[in-house]
Amino acid sequence: MTIDIKINANHINQLDLSPVEIVIKDLEKRQEILTLEQQIVFNIDYPQEENDPRELSEIPEIRLWFIALDSRYPWLPFCLNWRDGELARYTAMLVPHSFNRTEGIQYNSEALDIFIMGKTFILYTWLKQQNLKGNSRLKAMTQIFGYDLEDSFFELLSND
Numbered sequence: 001m002t003i004d005i006k007i008n009a010n011h012i013n014q015l016d017l018s019p020v021e022i023v024i025k026d027l028e029k030r031q032e033i034l035t036l037e038q039q040i041v042f043n044i045d046y047p048q049e050e051n052d053p054r055e056l057s058e059i060p061e062i063r064l065w066f067i068a069l070d071s072r073y074p075w076l077p078f079c080l081n082w083r084d085g086e087l088a089r090y091t092a093m094l095v096p097h098s099f100n101r102t103e104g105i106q107y108n109s110e111a112l113d114i115f116i117m118g119k120t121f122i123l124y125t126w127l128k129q130q131n132l133k134g135n136s137r138l139k140a141m142t143q144i145f146g147y148d149l150e151d152s153f154f155e156l157l158s159n160d
Contacts, residue, residue: 001039002081008045012065017072024073034130036079037137041086055099057092066093075126077119077141087144091115107145116142120149124157 005019023040027033044056056062070076070090080086088105095115096108120138127137135154142149 001035002041002084003036003039004041004043006043006045007065009047012044012046012061015065015068017065017069020069020073020076034132038078038080038082040076040079041081041084042089055092057089057097063093066090070094074119074122078123078126078137082141082144087141091145112145116145116147121157124154 003023005023007019010016011019023036024033027036044062046056046059046062048054048059077087077090080090091107091112092105095111098106100106120142123138123141124135135149135151138154139149
């Protein structure tokens with residue numbers, strides 16, 4: 001069950017996170033937040049001039065909206081539909097990058113390192129709070145970006 005969250009220019013320009021808040025609050029109230037695992041896709045309707053070559057992740061207003069969203073729900077990558085590229089697009093909203101015609105999106109490697117490790121720490125703690133055991137979800141998420149986290153790394157995190 002994919003959840004398509006529609007975001008328009010008004011939401012973006014007003015930093016209105018209500019389309020996401022409604023979905024999350026409803027599931028939290030029913031204690032079903034974990035049903036969102038890899039389910040969310042954002043449908044962004046933001047008008048651009050016909051000759052504007054920018055990708056959505058290159059538009060400052062949209063990036064700011066995603067920064068606000070990530071600040072409110074830092075565990076949201078757990079909910080994004082990874083198979084449909086939503087995690088990569090979300091990451092592009094938060095990590096400096098460029099586009100290559102043949103290779104696609106090219107993240108700034110140091111910024112991506114910081115982002116991935118930050119999300120790993122956040123999600124490790126959040127998943128633990130949700131009583132989800134194992135690290136396979138985190139390993140799978142980081143592998144999308146070419147990272148191969150060792151079990152010994154997670155042992156360090158469990159020492160807190």
